[in-house]
Amino acid sequence: FFPLSGPPSRLSLLHAGIWLLLLFFCSEEGWQVYSTASDPDGRCVCTVVAPARNLCKRDPRNRQLRQLTEQVQNVSQSMEVVDLRTSRDLQYVRDSEPLLRGVDGRLHTYVASPRTLTSKGLQELKGQMSQLRPLLSVVEQYRLDLQTLATLRMELLNLSIILTAIQEEVGAYDYEELQQRVLMLETRLHSCMNKLGCGRLTAVSNPITVRASGSRFGSWMTDAMIPSSESRVWSMDGYYKGRRVLEYRTMGDFTKGQNFVQHLLPHPWAGTGHVVYNGSLYYNKHQSNILVQYHFRSRSVLLQRSLSGAGYNNTFPYSWGGSSDIDLMADETGLWAVYTSIPNAGNIMVSRLDPRSLEVLQSWDTGFPKRSAGEAFMICGTLYVTNSHLAGAKVHFAYNTNTSTYEYTDIPFHNQYSHISMMDYNPRERALYTWNNGHQVLYNVTLFHVIQSDG
Secondary structure, three states: OOOOOOOHHHHHHHHHHHHHHHHHHHHHOOOEEEEEEEEOOEEEEEEEOOOOOOHHOOHHHHHHHHHHHHHHHHHHHHHHHHHHHHHHHHHHHHHHHHHHHHHHHHHHHHOOOOHHHHHHHHHHHHHHHHHOHHHHHHHHHHHOOOOHHHHHHHHHHHHHHHHHHHHHOOOOOOOHHHHHHHHHHHHHHHHHHHHHEEEEEEEEEEEEEEEEEOOOOEEEEEEOOOOOOOOOEEEEEEEEEEEEEEEEHHHHHHHOOEEEEEEEEEEEEOOOOOEEOOOEEEOOOOOOOOOEEEEEOHHHHHHEOOOOOOOOOOOOOOOOEEOOOOOOEEOEEEEEEEEEEOOOOOEEEEEOOOOOOOOOEEEEEEEEHHHHOOOOEOOOOEEEEEEOOOOOOEEEEEOOOOOOEEEEEEEOOOOOOOOOEEEEEEOOOEEEEEOOEEEEEEEEEEEEEEOOOOO
């Protein structure tokens, strides 16, 4: 967890231990059973709710460990300050050493032969002593630093005692065993999430700002389908006639703006409703209702197809405009297009697409006016629509394609930068990706799941 250039110090091991214990407590949280019942065939039906991200923060041991972490960080900072000041003062002492030796030699000479002391020699000696006067404050600072180090030593001793007591309460795991247990729990958690399958959106987390880059409008994404070992991130700045797609190797590289390659699309895009699905970028071709499939590995267009009847070129955009007539997206069930047309009187249409041919497989008229929508995203075959792209926005409307029914919702979320021009759900990561006024922001989602057992 913590790279060390030499043997681990007591402080670094203490810090590592606290973080491993924090991970242990947080990963220990499980899925909460909401209700159980039997279906007509006698099979057990369990309803569970995925825990909120901050559930483990309510654990008193977790709070205690976080306080310990803050204390360790304070001790570390204090020691760094003392170390920096000591290094600076030591260098001053070294620089003053020749002067000290000169004064010492003169004094020995004058003590041995008092008659050699002249008025000029005395003035020179006074001048040298004046130059050495700052050493008094350095020595005084050393005395104070010794007191500080004694205090820090006692704080570290107290922290070690408290941490030992917590370790005994947990079960006296060593660090490697704790780390293995955390990894095992994380694997079980991901396995549980995969088994949960689809659910209904019940909450959106606070925003997580990943980066601030680009213009006011744009889109960024990871692949919505391929395995979790794929960690590339794509960024597309702007909504009008753009052609440059930046591909970053990892999320960390995207955050730092490093290690990227550029794709220059043969056809410019319109809007921000793009999606990466199974290694290909799907986007709306500029000034048309043509959908384009661009394959990243071969750097070529594999497919183009018109989305029949769909409005384009700001005919039926979202409330923020920006040529957002056609919004492509993906969820657990496949690839989708959200758009509208004149025959639909400007109401949102949802069409499921075949990713290999871009043929429309099935369509639904939601009855919700697209110009009144801030943004939209799909989760588990349900279209969720926000009522605005500005501050105060919330998830206001949901249309379920599985039942062809709709409902009005009231799911608030914090629109931190007050102008969302892209909002898409990634089913692989179960998170919302947004482009908010030149900021790339993530939201975690809470889904209500119903698990039906086969046995």
